Structures are given as C-alpha cells and as structure tokens.
Amino acid sequence: MKNLFVLKKTAISKMVAVVIAVIIIVAVVAGAAYYYYILGPAPPPKDKVVIGIVQSESGANSAGCALHHLYYNWIIEDYNEEGGLYVPEYGKKLPIEKIVYDDESNLDKMLTLTEKLITEDKVDLIFAPWSTAFCFAAFSLYEKYHYPVVALTFGSDKAAEKMRSGEFKYAFSVLGLPSETGKEMADLLDYINKNKTPITKVGIIHHADQHGVEYASAIAYDLMDKGFQVPVQQSYTLPVATFAPIVSTLKSAGVDVVIDCGYSEGADLIREMKAQNFNPKLVFIGPTMEVPALVFGPFGFTPQDLVGVCYYDGWPAASYKTGALKDWAEMHRQRAEPIFGPKAYPFPASATFYAGLQCLFKAVEKVGLNREKIRDALATETFDTVVGKTKLRQGYSMQCELAGTISQWQGGDMMEVIWPRDVASADIICPKPAWP
DSSP: OHHHHHHHHHHHHHHHHHHHHHHHHHHHHHHHHIIIIIIOSOOOOOSOEEEEEEEOSSSTTHHHHHHHTHHHHHHHHHHHHTTSEEETTTTEEEOEEEEEEEOTTOHHHHHHHHHHHHHTSOOSEEEOOSSHHHHHHHHHHHHHHTOOEEESSOOOHHHHHHHHHTTTTTEEEOSOOHHHHHHHHHHHHHHHHHHTSOOOEEEEEEESSHHHHHHHHHHHHHHHHTTOEEEEEEEEOSSOSOSHHHHHHHHHHTOSEEEEEOSTTHHHHHHHHHHTTOOOSEEEEOTTTTOHHHHTTTTOOOGGGGTTEEESSOOSBOOOSSHHHHHHHHHHHHHHHHHHOSOOOOOTTHHHHHHHHHHHHHHHHHHOSOHHHHHHHHHHOOEEETTEEEEOOTTSOOEETTOBSEEEOOSSSSOEEEESGGGOSSOOOOSOOOOO
16 A cells, blocks of 8 residues: 555656646747747847948038038947947947948949948948938938938928838938928018018029929929019029129019028129129028038138028027027037137037937937837937937928027027027018128
8 A cells, every 4th residue: 555655656746747847848938939029039249330321521512511411420429428329139338330431422322332331231220321312312222221211411392202101211301391491481481571571572593403493493382372473583503603694683683582592602692692782681591501610611701791691491490599509509619610610600400410310329229220110219209309309200300399490690600590480599680781
C-alpha cells in the first residue's frame, strides 16, 4: 500500500511539473508574441541619427539658401548640445549627424542626390531643398520612399492640392500658400481702402518662375474679387538689366499699390522707383527683402529707406518685441552676426522656420524613427515650439500661436507684423511716406 502511495505521489509530481512547464512555455511564447507583434522586434544597434540635406551651396540659389537654411544647422547644434535627439525605441538620446550635398542650384542634380541619400546613405530623416520649384520636384521622391519632410521655403497651390488629396501625404509646408496669401492681401487692402486711404488700382509684377507665377495669379484673383482694378500684370526674367520700363508702366497706369512677386531684385525695383520719384501708397516685396542682414548690408538700405514697404510671403510672421521671442531675436543676432554681419536679426518667418523643424524632431521624440508614425504624428499632433502651440496642416500654412501673416518695415531693425489686426505688433503705415 505504501509503494502504491509513493507511485501515485510521484505520478502527481510529474504531472504538476509537466503542467508548470507547459504554463512556462505558453507564457514565454505569449510574451514573445506580444513583444514581437505589439511592441515590435528589438531595433538594430544604433549610435546616431543621420539627417540628409541636399541644398544649393553654390549657384544662383546659394545666397537665399544660406539664409533660410541657417536653421537646419542651428536645430542640429541645439539638440546635440543637449545630448542629441531622444529616440524612444532606444530609450535614450542619440547624437545627430548630417550628410550634406550641394546641388549647385541644379534641380536634376538635387533629385539625383536626394535619391542617393535615401538608397545609398540610408539616412533616417531628410530636410527639404531650397525654393518652391526644388521642393515640388523632391516631393515625389519623398512619396516614393516614404520620408516625411517639413518644407520651409515652399509655396505652391498645385502641390498643396496634392497634399490635401493624399498624393503628397509625406510633404508638409510652413509658409502661407498662394491662395491663402491672396486672401490675406485682399483683406488687408480692403481694410486700408475703407479705413485708411482710398485704393483703387494695384500693379503686380513677378519673376517668371513657379513662385512668381502662382503668387501673382492668386493675389490678382483675390484682389479683383474684392473689386480692385489690376491694370498691370507683368512678368520678368532674371537678370533684369533695368526696371526703368516696368516702373514707367506702373507710374503711367497710376497704380496705388505695387506688388513684386520676386526675390532680391526687389532692391533694384525700389531704387528705380526712387529714381523716377514714383511713390505709391504701399509697396509689397517678396523673399530676401525681409532679411535685415541683407537689406541693411549688401543691399545698402537704411531703416528709413524702407518705411512703408511690406512683405507678403513671410508668414506665419512672428514679431520679436516681447517675451521669449524678444530674447530669441537677440540670440539670433549674436549667433548670425559672425556669418552675416551687423543687424543679423531674424526675418518674420525665422522663428516659424525653426518651429517647423522642431515639429519634426518632437514627432520623433514621441513615436520614434518609424517614418510612417512620424508622418502620422506630423499630420495630427500639436507641438510646443518657440512660437507657442504649433500645428502643421497638410496642404495649408502652418498654424502657430504667436504669429500673424503680413509684415511691414517701419523704421526698426526688424519688420512689424501688421495683419491680422488682432495679432499685429504695430498699426499699418499707409500711405507710406515719401522716399528719403
């Protein structure tokens, strides 16, 4: 009887052992399945985050690129000074390394080098090239290889429609688009016409490239929709030998407002207007004429020379008069002065350019380096940035807490935000004073 009890006890012990073993195996398998399918497999070893940049370091686009892509360098430097970019799947900060190629202001070369960054260098992230045309061309590659990108120097309704439709789902923009800009310009001039001084006729000239054509067309459409006359709509190609014939045409047409959808050639336009003593009630100029280091440096203007001159394309536009943004402007001057000389203060979109890049990095800090998840975070999340609560809106301008739309030179070292009125840093000067 005793032997039978021992045998039964041994059998039960073995059964318990088997059951325990099965439970352990099931738990291990379940845990492994959970880890693999829910948490994902362990990421491969990684000691840095690599960002690829193709930009115009030489050629016709190099001056503008050097200014507007300054923030590419700064945000990488700023994060590395704090130990790098936090990547959640590794549970730590990783230093950021950049691979930079010069496209020599050649669009085809930009596309070739962008594909090289993706297929050969296998970069983790990409920063966009310089200019609307180059960004538009690159968006197809970002779509093909699923790289989410925040484009700084970009504005195109054609591309924006593709963003909204999902054809360019990996591309995000910062600046106001042509159709948005047209509405803001029309609302501003309508307010001036009703509350400041009569405006009837507007003359629009533009550089014959994608930026110039799209912005000039959109602005003209919205102005005419508000009842303004646009007797002059004229394009030009670079280089412009002289603006004398164009200014004569604008003067003869008796336009109240001049809008130039162009770039640094706006400086020559202003000089010719002064030479012909043509002083419309307002002048709007495009990119590069908003940059203090340029207009008060190589362009040779003084703050008083430009009083009343406005900027249509630099929004979201921050003013740098109070709080953290005032400190940011002084930091900008000190940091950029060795590169660009005195008065290297920020232009209206400087802080918002930096904020757009912050959104990209903060998306990584939230979801990791999975580019699909980064794209989804950029499309849905609101981020804390240098300009407050900031949200990228696919197919529209970036929306941020501390910014307006249209800015104006009023005699200071930086432009003032004049529109919309509820966020303006200063009232609109109109009519503009006579040229000094």
